[in-house]
Every structure is written in structure tokens, then in C-alpha cells.
Amino acid sequence: MKTQDFSPGRKPIAGCARATAAAVGGGGYANMSRFRLLPTAEQEEALLAHCRDARFVWNLAVEQQQHWQPGRKAPGYVEQAAQLTDARAEYGCLRAGSQTVQQQALRDFAQAMRNFFTGTHRRPTWRKAGVHEGFRQVAVKPHHVERLNHRLGQVWVPKVGWVRFRLSRPVPAGAKSYRVTRDRAGRWHVAFAHIPDRITGPGDCSVVGIDRGVAVSAALSTGELLRGPGLTPGESKRLTVLQQQLARCKRGSHRRAKTKRRIAKPKARERDRRKDWVEETSTDLARRFDVIRVEALDVRAMSRSARGTIENPGAAVAQKRGLNRAISRSGWGQLVARLQHKALGRVEQVPAAYTSQRCSACGHVAPGNRKSQAVFECQACSAGRCNADVNAARNIAGDGR
Ligand SMILES: [Zn+2]
Secondary structure (H helix, E strand, C coil): CCCCCCCCCCCCCCHHHHHHHHHHCCCCCCEEEEEEEECCHHHHHHHHHHHHHHHHHHHHHHHHHHCCCCCCCCCCHHHHHHHHHHHHHHCHHHHHCCHHHHHHHHHHHHHHHHHHHHCCCCCCCCCCCCCCEEEEECCCCHHHEEECCCCEEEEEECCCEEEEEECCCCCCCCCCEEEEEECCCCCEEEEEEECCCCCCCCCCCCEEEEEECCCCCEEECCCCEECCCCCCHHHHHHHHHHHHHHHHCCCCCHHHHHHHHHHHHHHHHHHHHHHHHHHHHHHHHHHHCCEEEEEECCHHHHHHHCCECCCCECCCHHHHHHHHHHHHHHCHHHHHHHHHHHCCCCEEEEECCCCCCECCCCCCECHHHECCCCEEECCCCCCCEEEHHHHHHHHHHCCCC
16 A cells, blocks of 8 residues: 655635635625514515515616626626616606615625625526515614513514514624525524624634534544534424425426425424534634634535536536535535634634545555544554544644644
8 A cells, every 4th residue: 555645734725715705795794693583464565575676676687797798897886776766766666665675685786796706606696586585674773673572572674664573592782784584484584794703712722623524514633523403303204205295296286385385394494403503513612722623625616516517527426416415414614604703713724635544643644544434444553443534633633743
């Protein structure tokens, strides 16, 4: 077996900034805290009208952008805002709606285009009814959010009035904007944007390495294995049954729409649980360690590469698809992004090469060291068997050792 000398550079790579920017969205390093919104039936109508307006304006902007050709200048926010004024004069439906909601949709679109041009995001695309329902409200003042009792709060929405929300935790102080969304399961949420509190480390120069596993969500160099939550066996079984039902439903039928809504529920639940897990885990890690090292691996690029292009179809598509699902389920990208927010400047990305083949005890690199997906046993030293992901995490922690 051929061995290799392995000494990767230690400085954090450019990937850091990219991942951070991608996680923020809409500019500014804001943190979102989300609450379940409880509109009355009447308010729901008015909120849906705001969503419709925001979507209409957004799609209008997408359409204009598609007419853009090299050499011609695409309309920027200022021109589009002028066009919005014309459109409002022309369409009664828009005139009746909130101008601030419509303008904000344009501003969000302009930001999305800037993100696209800087390469952190994909090109903004059409928003579909029932799928991307939401609008943003800015210039929110402290008196626009009130606490009613220990369970309920209310938020002022222009042209809708006071809408109640479930006070599942305190509303962050100093919220400057919020976004109202309706998910596919028909649930409403309000998310307040605020500048997050940085978490300070213990100050003892402690270093932790984290490896993104497939079997587990993440392995720490301390030997801990972190498991992100998913659906319970019962829930995933039910989801499978529903998906089979959906396949049998006639297209466009009432039954199909109903089944789709039923499927959306457990999926939304899974997303919520993962989000909570990411929040808890990132806070815990940011508190316990001064330096947090992760592999530099672009999860988005990896997920995208599997399918390939028409001329050049991806290799081993099925296997990669399976891996991609596991990656997205484990919420790795979310976890790293949140760590970078909370432990600002304390997260280092290290090159990922050979971390899975290299013995963290003696540095011997050989593919044969890895006995299976889960087991690592060095061929050169007597360190003995250990968890392959933990071994990789130790390599990441002691990068350059
Ligand atoms: Zn060894």
C-alpha cells in the first residue's frame, strides 16, 4: 500500500465568506426567529392578498429580467419602482394593495439579483401560488409588536391590522423587519429579523473538529456523535403510504390536492425539528469551544453536481442522490452557516482531502485504513478500531499536526 505525506494548509479558505453570505439572504447579517402566526379567517384573506401582490410584482420583475440581453442594461430597482407606479395606476387590483408590500418585493428582487451576480445565490425564479407565499415588511417599530399574555403576542400588519401569534419564546429586541409566510401545509409564520447576539467561547483555546457524517449528522473530535432529528418510524411509514396514495391519484383531482396537503405536514414537521436542532447544536458548540474546524466542502455544489448536464450526465447518479438526501437531511449546511454566525471568526474551514483515510493517531494515510463506512482501523499503528467519522473529525481538529 502506498502511503502519502499529508500536510494541508491551515488557513481558512475563501469558502467561508461564501457560505456565510448564502445563509443570510436579503443582505445584512440578520438572524430570523420564527413564530406561528394565527390569523382569523378574515385576516387570512387579507394576508393572502399581500402574498399575491408580492408574488405578482416579483414575477413581473423576473419577466423583465428574462428579456435582458447582453449589451442591454437590465432595469434596476429605481426603474422598476417607477414602472410599479405605472402598473398601480393601470391595475385596480394592485392599487388596492399595500404599496410598501409591493415595493419591498421589488427591493428583495433587486437584492436577489445582486446575490446572483456576486455568485452566492442562484438566479431568482418565478414564484408559484401555494408554494412561495410570503411578503416582507420593513421599518418595523417597537410599538408594532405587542405581548398579550404569556402565550400570545400580536404584530401590526398594514391593511390587515393586529394579527396574533404564538409566543413560543421571547420576541427578539430590536427587530427591524419581519417576513410573513404561508407554507405548503397552510400554516402561517412570522419571522422577525434581528442582529444576533454573538456567543463568546470559553476562552481556553479549545479546538473541536466536526465531520459531517452520513450515518450520523455530525461527529466531533471529542468522540461525540450528533444525530439530527428526522421523522419517527411511524411518521415515515405514514409518509410512504401517503406518497403511494398520491401516485394513484388522478392529476388535478380534488383527492390529489388533499393528499398533497397531507404529505406537506410531516415534511414541514421534519424541517422544523431540524431547524431547532441546528439552533441548539450551534449554540452549544459555539459556547463550548474556542475554535471550531469543519471540512471545506461545498454542500450545494456537491448536491448539484450529481445530476450533471444533458451533454454530460453525472456519474453514479443514484448513489449520489442517496448521499445528497442524507446530507440535506442532516442539515449540515445549515449547521455550519449558523456556527459562522454565532461563533463569528472562530470557525475555520480546512481542506477535506484524506481526512477519512488518514489515521488521527500516527498520520498514516491509506485507503485500507477505512474498514467500512463506520469503522476505521489503522494498518500502521496500534491505535485500534474507532468510529470512522470520529477519526475524520480528529483529523479536522488537528489539521496540520
Ligand atoms: Zn495509525
